[in-house]
Amino acid sequence: MDKDFEAEVTLHLKRIYKGININKKIDVFAKELINIIGKNRKFKQPEIGKNLWSEKDIMLIAYGNSINSPGHEPLKTLGNFANKHYKDLFSILHILPFFPYSSDDGFAIKDYYKVDNKLGDWKDINKISTDFKLMSDLVINHISSESEWFKNFLNDNGKGKDYFLIVNKEIDLNKVFRPRANDIEKPIKINGVNKTVWCTFGHDQIDFDFSNPDVLKEFVSIIKFYLDNGVKLFRLDAIAFIWKQKGTRCINLNQTHEIIRLFRTLIDHCYADIVLLTETNILKRENLTYFGNSNEAHWIYNFSLPPILIYTMITGDCTRLVQWSMTMPPSQNGTAYLNFISSHDGIGLRPAEGILNQKELDLLVSSIVKLGGKISSRKTPKGKLAAYEMNITVVDALSGDKDGFDEFSHERFMCAHAIMLSLEGVPAIYFNALVGTKNDYIGLEKTKMNRSINRFKWKKDELSLIMDDKNSHNYIKFNALKRLISIRKNQKAFHPNASQFTLQLNKKVFGFYRQSTDREQTIFCLSNVSNKYHSLSLIDLNIKISGQWKDLISEDSLEFDDNYLHLKPYQTVWLSNL
DSSP: OOHHHHHHHHHHHHHHTTTOOOSSOHHHHHHHHHHHHTTTOOOOOOOTTOOOOOTTOOEEEEOTTSEEOTTSOHHHHHHHHHHHHTTTTOSEEEEOOOSOBSSGGGTSBSOTTSOOTTTOOHHHHHHHHHHSEEEEEEEOSEEETTSHHHHHHHHTOSTTTTSBOBOOTTSOGGGSOOSSSSOSEEEEEETTEEEEEEOSSOTTEEEBOTTSHHHHHHHHHHHHHHHHTTEEEEEEETGGGSOOOTTSOSSSOHHHHHHHHHHHHHHHTTOSSOEEEEOOOSOHHHHHGGGTTTTSOSEEEOTTHHHHHHHHHHHTOOHHHHHHHHTSOOOOTTOEEEEOSOOSSOEESGGGBTTBOHHHHHHHHHHHHHTTOEEEEEEOTTSOEEEEEEEOOHHHHTSEETTEEOTTHHHHHHHHHHHHHHSSSEEEEEHHHHTTOOOOHHHHHHHOOGGGGGOOOEEHHHHHHHHTOTTSHHHHHHHHHHHHHHHHTTOGGGSTTSEEEEOOOBTTEEEEEEEOTTSOOEEEEEEEOSSSOEEEEHHHHTOOOSSEEEETTTOOEEEOOSSEEEEOTTOEEEEEOO
């Protein structure tokens, strides 16, 4: 066993369990974890600062049953459909939890080691992993109340009997950050004694107790199992909440960061091409800490982008987007942002706090409601309810402005995606955005859960039919996105780690330029975020206007012999010197 590797793992464990009496020696525990993750592997020295991605990497996010066909297992249908229609567009496929579950569309897992038999089996997962780089969720904070482990906990016998967190009455729960409106405590009985367990999210989602090293060991085993089944990228779901400590808000604690560093150390010494992504829907300054010193997450979600970008498109004013862009530090080599506008979850409002003021947040929320969306709330420390996320499809969110629906739905949708696709980082597109899905009010009525509004599941034949209709908005949006993606993938300046510089223009035009790492290609990305024609002075761009620049989107060769660049409502140009 590599002594340096062992010493590093031991140090992580000492930091995690400092002041805690655990049932095993730290150095012995370190060897156990290394033996789990390193089984049948040769140890290696991690390559610091190596980028495992390029401008050609774009992620598609889908449920295992996003597409369904009678008589066929959904995972097979998804895999075959994606391979046939999307292979040239996406290199990464994130399949949202495909395990047996009891609620929350997969995020209340009953068994981490099984594939939901309504979706398929591990053979289907392995097949998909040969066609795409596969990302899986590691739902690490909690498990279903219907799981075998939690049942054993209630019976005080068997695996899991000490995996869960009894609420310590010494902890002031009013200080604990709440992402939901429900009570944190779920009443239970063990051996006839009344107790309560900790539920950060819903009462069907029981939090693990990571102060027990057996829980950490279990998750290292789960990671290894997923690696053996073709998973290349791990989304660490709700990772910010996993450690609880008296006198704190029980979010973003040092032990949480140390556990991520431990996972990174274990994986990097045994695998050359695995990516960890932290799902931390929190304030921007807190979210950025999950890069660590390039020793925690490889990627972090750019959670501030969706609410700020949608606010920009709704108001026709990019002032806040410019301010936000200027405060985003460039990611170091070996790390990257994951950019997105929509996902299976709602559009989080907390990441916009400190960027949008309360009046602007209220305007954003009221505008989304006008456009048919719903608002989910969380409970504040004072027991009041506050807007936490907006639930709406991105198609509907961008179908109008602060005054309601208008005729610029498609233009606004494409402008927002053009901005997202060109920003520093790896782009991700949710399946329902890709195919132009609108709000699912039938699903919402059925589940009474706001997030269902953006979790529509398609029938393959219906989707194929509507995507062949050249007059459908679905066909139009998909093919416009397809073209943008195809252009993006061929530009060195759009490498996730290529340089980015924000331009100071005006409140109607959001602009920045990207420069390839070899400095050969420069692309000026300019977007009119308003519903009016706008002319931009070339002097404001401060670029060399001699020679030719080509707009990659319109394919026009531009000779700057005029003093202005004229942009249509919501038009984006990508001006490249190559």
